Amino acid sequence: MLKITPEELKVITRYIHEISGIHLDAGKKYLLETRLSSIAEELGCSNYMELYQKAKRDARRQIQQQIIDAISTNETLFFRDEGPFKLLQYKILPELIDARTPKSSFMKTPIRIWSAASSTGQELYSIAIVIRELVGNDISKFNFKLLGTDISDSAVAQASRGRYNKFEIERGLPRDKLNRYFTLRGGFWQVKDELRAMVHFRKLNLMLPFSGLGKFDIVFCRNVAIYFTMEDRKKLFNKIADILEPDGYLVIGSTESLTGICSRFKPKRHLRSIFYQLQ
Amino acid sequence: MKQMRILVADDDPVIRRLLEKRLSENGYDVTVVSDGMEAARLVDRKRFDVVITDLVMPGDIGGIELLQVVKDRDIATEVIVITAYSSIDTAVDAMKKGAVDYLEKPINFEELFLRLDKIAQVRALIRNAGDLREAMDVTEASAAQTIQQLEITAGDLQLRLDQLRRILGRDDRPPEARIAEALGLLGREQG
Numbered sequence: 001m002l003k004i005t006p007e008e009l010k011v012i013t014r015y016i017h018e019i020s021g022i023h024l025d026a027g028k029k030y031l032l033e034t035r036l037s038s039i040a041e042e043l044g045c046s047n048y049m050e051l052y053q054k055a056k057r058d059a060r061r062q063i064q065q066q067i068i069d070a071i072s073t074n075e076t077l078f079f080r081d082e083g084p085f086k087l088l089q090y091k092i093l094p095e096l097i098d099a100r101t102p103k104s105s106f107m108k109t110p111i112r113i114w115s116a117a118s119s120t121g122q123e124l125y126s127i128a129i130v131i132r133e134l135v136g137n138d139i140s141k142f143n144f145k146l147l148g149t150d151i152s153d154s155a156v157a158q159a160s161r162g163r164y165n166k167f168e169i170e171r172g173l174p175r176d177k178l179n180r181y182f183t184l185r186g187g188f189w190q191v192k193d194e195l196r197a198m199v200h201f202r203k204l205n206l207m208l209p210f211s212g213l214g215k216f217d218i219v220f221c222r223n224v225a226i227y228f229t230m231e232d233r234k235k236l237f238n239k240i241a242d243i244l245e246p247d248g249y250l251v252i253g254s255t256e257s258l259t260g261i262c263s264r265f266k267p268k269r270h271l272r273s274i275f276y277q278l279q
Numbered sequence: 280m281k282q283m284r285i286l287v288a289d290d291d292p293v294i295r296r297l298l299e300k301r302l303s304e305n306g307y308d309v310t311v312v313s314d315g316m317e318a319a320r321l322v323d324r325k326r327f328d329v330v331i332t333d334l335v336m337p338g339d340i341g342g343i344e345l346l347q348v349v350k351d352r353d354i355a356t357e358v359i360v361i362t363a364y365s366s367i368d369t370a371v372d373a374m375k376k377g378a379v380d381y382l383e384k385p386i387n388f389e390e391l392f393l394r395l396d397k398i399a400q401v402r403a404l405i406r407n408a409g410d411l412r413e414a415m416d417v418t419e420a421s422a423a424q425t426i427q428q429l430e431i432t433a434g435d436l437q438l439r440l441d442q443l444r445r446i447l448g449r450d451d452r453p454p455e456a457r458i459a460e461a462l463g464l465l466g467r468e469q470g
Contacts, residue, residue, distance in 0.1 A: 074410050187396055257428065
């Protein structure tokens with residue numbers, strides 16, 4: 001495995017921050033080596049400086065993307081931490097459905113949900129399952145729009161494909177839900193069309209402006225800001241405040257807090273979970 | 280999941296073509312070579328997820344030797360050996376030296392695909408374990424930071440509360456003056 005020198009470590013971590021916002025400190029030397037050495041060798045680089053230079057020169061940004069794919073960590077559990085999903089099911093969705101149900105039945109107000117770091121899709125599909133479980137066959141009466149974004153091309157591709165191996169799926173997803181929303185196909189579990197049709201995935205770097213995203217009623221931004229610096233976290237949550245509907249909901253990771261990061265949000269409690277709304 | 284990259288080394292052109300066709304039809308990225316030397320050269324230049332090699336090939340590098348070259352290069356590359364005789368001994372020897380599995384000729388493709396699936400799953404699991412470890416690490420560090428921040432905030436609030444309590448509790452002053460001073464303190468903080 002190609003070893004990284006202290007100088008290279010500085011250059012590479014700065015580059016990774018620049019292209020992805022991911023902040024890696026010097027303690028991540030081993031992570032960088034294990035994740036980047038194969039890319040470097042594959043490209044015929046004899047050290048990481050060469051890899052950096054090649055990536056910078058690559059106009060099609062393929063090397064940059066390979067580096068992002070290698071460095072970003074993917075969450076692979078459905079219903080990871082049940083708190084937020086209970087919150088969604090018993091508090092947020094019922095409130096939003098009440099607020100958004102129109103007087104006339106001709107116009108369906110959309111309820112827009114965004115999973116800001118959707119990884120390989122498990123979070124957004126879990127949200128879709130909660131919605132199906134909650135509204136049942138009345139789904140056609142509503143207009144749910146679910147968007148998942150991630151910085152990794154390969155994660156977005158995998159999420160769109162909706163295909164999971166048994167290790168990725170069996171933990172967190174009870175058997176009845178598994179059989180209801182997935183089909184076993186060639187050793188893999190494939191998301192059924194009814195769920196797949198509810199969601200949409202695309203690539204997005206959270207460090208860049210959120211142009212063209214529109215407004216959201218619910219934003220899930222769990223366990224992603226933790227990879228950023230304090231400064232970048234502030235910018236991120238400020239931008240999220242901009243695209244959240246005035247009565248919208250923000251859900252962050254259960255070990256995270258916005259105290260000292262963004263004063264535009266007010267924490268609220270329901271049962272044992274916390275969500276945020278605009279002041 | 281990423282497309283797996285497979286190198287096939289076999290001196291039998293029929294088997295080579297068959298493996299190339301069936302593997303690429305099934306979505307694998309396949310490279311075929313006809314002897315161990317060429318395979319060893321390629322392995323040195325390029326990374327493969329799996330090497331499928333015949334045990335007996337002409338030249339200095341047979342299946343066992345290639346296996347060693349592959350494992351020296353990258354321990355994570357899996358090797359499946361193909362054996363013409365149903366001689367368990369040679370296959371067992373290969374597995375002792377690090378081959379993940381063996382196949383007997385004629386090749387049963389169902390069996391091969393099943394093994395490749397297993398290899399892909401194990402690789403995905405290893406990557407997932409790495410991701411989880413990293414996520415846990417970052418979460419823990421960040422949670423510690425969050426707790427620190429909250430402690431400081433809670434400390435500040437407690438300080439203000441104590442101040443207010445002191446101001447409001449001063450019996451020697453008229454209530455209006457106490458309230459005015461308390462409101463003044465709150466106002467200063469808000470401003």
